[in-house]
Amino acid sequence: MTSLTSADAATFLAREALHLDRLDFDPWLALYTPDCLFWMPAWRDDGTQTEDPDRELSLIFYRGRRNLEDRVQRIRSGFSVASAVMPRVAHMIGNVVTQDAGEGTVRVDSSFLTNVHDVRTNKSHAYFGRYEHELVLVDGEWKIASKIIRLMNDVVPTMLDVYGV
Amino acid sequence: MKPFALRDLVDDRPQDGVFRVNRALFRDQALFDLEMKHVFEGGWVFVGLATQAENPHDYFTNFLGRVPIIIQRDGEGTLRCFVNACPHKGVRLLQKLCGNARRHVCPYHSWTFDSAGANKNIKWQKAGRYAPGFDEENHDLATVAKFGEYRGFLFASLNADVPSLEEHLGETRKLIDLIVDKSPDGVELVPGRVVFTYAANWKMQLENCSDQYHFTSTHPSYIRILDQRAKEQVNEVVQSSIGAADFWQEDASGVTGGTMSFDHGHVLNWGIMPVSSALPEFERAEQLAQLHGVAKRNWMFNMRNLTIFPNLQLAENASSQMRVIRPIAAGMTEMQTWCIAPRGESAQARSFRIRQYEDFFNPTGMATPDDTVCYEEAQIGMAEQDRPWLQGHARGLGASIEGGNDWSDMIGMKPARSVLSDAQLCDESLFGSYYRAWAQRMAGVLS
Ligand code: FES
Ligand SMILES: [Fe+2]
Numbered sequence: 001m002t003s004l005t006s007a008d009a010a011t012f013l014a015r016e017a018l019h020l021d022r023l024d025f026d027p028w029l030a031l032y033t034p035d036c037l038f039w040m041p042a043w044r045d046d047g048t049q050t051e052d053p054d055r056e057l058s059l060i061f062y063r064g065r066r067n068l069e070d071r072v073q074r075i076r077s078g079f080s081v082a083s084a085v086m087p088r089v090a091h092m093i094g095n096v097v098t099q100d101a102g103e104g105t106v107r108v109d110s111s112f113l114t115n116v117h118d119v120r121t122n123k124s125h126a127y128f129g130r131y132e133h134e135l136v137l138v139d140g141e142w143k144i145a146s147k148i149i150r151l152m153n154d155v156v157p158t159m160l161d162v163y164g165v
Numbered sequence: 166m167k168p169f170a171l172r173d174l175v176d177d178r179p180q181d182g183v184f185r186v187n188r189a190l191f192r193d194q195a196l197f198d199l200e201m202k203h204v205f206e207g208g209w210v211f212v213g214l215a216t217q218a219e220n221p222h223d224y225f226t227n228f229l230g231r232v233p234i235i236i237q238r239d240g241e242g243t244l245r246c247f248v249n250a251c252p253h254k255g256v257r258l259l260q261k262l263c264g265n266a267r268r269h270v271c272p273y274h275s276w277t278f279d280s281a282g283a284n285k286n287i288k289w290q291k292a293g294r295y296a297p298g299f300d301e302e303n304h305d306l307a308t309v310a311k312f313g314e315y316r317g318f319l320f321a322s323l324n325a326d327v328p329s330l331e332e333h334l335g336e337t338r339k340l341i342d343l344i345v346d347k348s349p350d351g352v353e354l355v356p357g358r359v360v361f362t363y364a365a366n367w368k369m370q371l372e373n374c375s376d377q378y379h380f381t382s383t384h385p386s387y388i389r390i391l392d393q394r395a396k397e398q399v400n401e402v403v404q405s406s407i408g409a410a411d412f413w414q415e416d417a418s419g420v421t422g423g424t425m426s427f428d429h430g431h432v433l434n435w436g437i438m439p440v441s442s443a444l445p446e447f448e449r450a451e452q453l454a455q456l457h458g459v460a461k462r463n464w465m466f467n468m469r470n471l472t473i474f475p476n477l478q479l480a481e482n483a484s485s486q487m488r489v490i491r492p493i494a495a496g497m498t499e500m501q502t503w504c505i506a507p508r509g510e511s512a513q514a515r516s517f518r519i520r521q522y523e524d525f526f527n528p529t530g531m532a533t534p535d536d537t538v539c540y541e542e543a544q545i546g547m548a549e550q551d552r553p554w555l556q557g558h559a560r561g562l563g564a565s566i567e568g569g570n571d572w573s574d575m576i577g578m579k580p581a582r583s584v585l586s587d588a589q590l591c592d593e594s595l596f597g598s599y600y601r602a603w604a605q606r607m608a609g610v611l612s
Contacts, residue, residue: 035401040529042357045262050357054516057357057504059529061520064401070390074531080386081542082534121364121541155499156361158541159534 003100004135004142009108010096012135012142017091017112020163025072029065033136033143038062040149040165049150059151060162071162082159085120089163093131101134105145108133112149116164125157127165167612169196174611175600176554182562184597185554191366191547197495204475204606205230206323209333209429211477211489212236214505215244215317216353217263222280225263228491229321233257234309236319239281240267244314246321247282247306258306262358282306316345317352318477328429337431339578340471343464344479346457347446348507354487355504355519361528362499363537365544367475367492370500371599373536374470374478374488375424375434378560378591380413383539387525387532403520406443407483412436412468417588422468424561424595425573425580430474430602432595433580435572436482440466445484445514446507460575474602479505483532484522496544502526558600561592 004012019028032038040059041049050056062068075083095111113128134146149165174196176185189196210229213236217225224237226249233249235258251258251271258269258278268285269278277286284304287293311322313330315338320330327333334341345351363369373379381388391408411417413436422436440450444466454462468482478488487505492498504522506515525532564584573580584592604611 042359044356044358054512054519055355057355057359057519058523059359059527061523062403066401067403070394070402071531074386074390077386077389079389080531080535081383082538083386120538154360156359156528158361158363158528158537160529161534 004098004106004108006096006098009098009106009133009135010093010110013093013096013108013110013131013133016144017093021090023086023089023163025075025163029068029072031144032065032068032147033138033145034065035063036065036068036144037146037148038068038162039147040151043154059154059160060149068162075161075163083161087119087164088117090115104137106135106142108135112165114165116160118158121158123157125164126153127160128152129165167610168199169607169611171604171607171611175604177597177601184558184562184594184600185556186558186596186600187553188547188550188555189553190600191368191544192495192549194495197366197492199607199610200603201230201492203610204603205492206232208324208327208475208606209311209320209322209330210475211318211473212246212321213319214352214354214487215314215319216351218244220265222267223263223265224259224280226259226261229309229323232323234321235259235282235306237280237282239279243281244312244319245282246309246312246319248309250307251276252284252302252304252306253287276304278306282308316341333429334473335428335431336578336580337427337433337471337473339576340433340469341479343461343469343576344481344485344505346461347449347453347465348509349456350508352505353508355506355515355522357504359502359527360499361502361533361537362493362497363540364496365498365537365540366495366547367490367498368599369540369543370478370488370490370498371472371475372557372596373540374472374480375432375595376591376593377413377422377424377434377436378593379536379539381415383535384532386535390531403524405483405521405524406438407468408443410436410438410443410468412438412588414588419587420585421588423570423572423583423585423590424592425569425578425583426595426598428581428602430599430605431472432474432598433469433471434592434595435470436468438466438468445510445518448511448514449507464576472599474599475606480526483525484518486522486526558593558596561586561590561594564590564592565594 039061042057042059053061092113097109099107101107110131117124129152130150132148135142136145174187218238221240235247235249256273275288309321310325391405394402395408412421424434426432471479476490480486487503489501524530561584569580570585
């Protein structure tokens with residue numbers, strides 16, 4: 001079975017979001033393939049986002065899950081003041097549309113809204129935009145081969161980490 | 166009556182070995198409003214790079230203090246700087262960050278201006294029954310009093326009564342040269358602008374750029390990752406340049422770097438970095454030595470954090486960043502940031518530069534969030550209190566000398582003061598230069 005219904009895809013995305021909302025990073029990382037792409041482009045100007053991560057700047061760009069493990073390690077290290085009082089987050093994901101991209105890959109488009117409550121400053125921020133996931137079947141389980149986060153409100157209040165988008 | 170007394174705000178007594186700053190400088194909104202007028206709207210301020218408007222009729226918009234501005238190249242290639250406000254009823258003429266236009270038509274009543282700022286049409290002027298007084302007025306876009314360029318770096322001043330740009334920049338021009346001369350074609354901004362805000366005073370960022378003291382305290386979580394990556398050397402992880410340097414390592418011995426301060430509030434802190442493949446510039450190391458001499462080439466590889474007072478910071482360490490500070494309120498600052506890079510570098514060097522940049526400099530990365538959170542925590546601690554004087558500008562006072570040292574001599578640079586240091590000295594006396602320039606610009610409102 002290499003196809004995925006929109007309902008199945010929505011459940012998959014909701015599970016990823018649930019791990020992030022719980023700040024439960026091990027099962028979150030386990031959703032990614034070792035050579036995954038994790039990419040949040042920056043904005044070039046008012047209307048266009050950067051497209052070529054090797055020649056243009058991204059907000060976050062990683063090829064390889066190992067880099068996401070570094071991010072998690074920093075968050076958990078106890079040596080990052082920005083991660084000392086962990087924000088509380090809730091992701092809302094909707095408008096899930098799937099498309100068979102061939103070769104066992106399913107492309108999933110969705111919209112997200114993440115509410116982040118910064119406990120340290122008692123302020124809440126909302127981040128929103130679109131996700132583009134590419135899911136592949138590995139040993140009978142769907143994994144994330146690629147996730148692109150198109151963040152619409154890109155003026156970051158103080159800081160933004162992987163669990164906030 | 167001047168509203169503030171300088172001696173209440175900055176305690177500058179070199180004869181007693183004292184330099185102290187009052188917390189009010191970070192907190193007081195009335196003082197902030199005066200800073201906007203006198204520091205940001207009363208003297209030279211960085212406004213952008215010439216490459217942001219490279220072709221005829223290209224423009225970009227920005228703010229000069231609180232004033233919206235347009236920087237535009239006309240059809241002949243001349244760059245100008247205007248106030249981005251229509252003379253008719255004050256509407257902001259251009260809303261986009263950048264673009265290309267021969268004509269600007271005001272969205273409100275269609276007054277029209279060309280790319281040199283001249284008024285080309287007042288809608289229904291003849292039918293408008295204007296009285297003679299109107300014809301005597303200038304209907305062009307207001308030009309900003311002073312506008313100048315040094316090697317592609319653009320500066321402007323709303324106040325005409327300022328020293329020349331050459332004098333304002335002074336010896337720091339040699340530090341700008343180190344950045345521009347990395348390529349025969351100069352520098353450019355990598356596409357993609359990253360903007361963030363933090364809830365603290367603009368001077369927190371001003372100081373942090375040259376605050377060597379904080380690095381191992383604020384960023385241990387990042388340093389651990391650097392260490393780990395250096396050991397693993399696997400292809401998929403982002404590699405890092407500063408991991409390979411020891412100017413910040415507490416057990417490093419001998420001179421590891423230092424600071425220099427210049428007239429008009431500019432400062433540099435720097436650290437020795439070897440000419441090695443840990444930096445994307447390495448592909449041109451030989452060529453740069455031939456063109457500019459070994460000493461200047463070696464300086465191009467050193468870690469350098471340069472602040473051109475009051476709002477430009479050029480950080481050359483893990484990668485290369487251009488930061489522009491835009492104060493919003495006493496307790497709110499906006500930062501506009503770009504990766505600045507030598508033109509024509511190889512694709513490999515460019516992507517190496519970009520990868521390091523993202524991890525280190527972005528507000529979505531692994532280092533900057535720990536800085537900005539500290540700024541905000543500092544702002545909370547800036548509340549009025551019985552002991553108003555900060556103790557954060559005193560390190561290095563005993564080591565600071567007038568003039569330069571062997572290292573500045575290497576590139577013929579003559580700073581006003583300098584400190585040569587080991588890894589643990591972490592000079593703070595250089596910040597004195599900021600506050601002296603600040604006091605000069607604020608002189609009209611400080612008794
Ligand atoms: S405000 Fe510009 S034409 Fe009226
Ligand atoms: Fe820092």
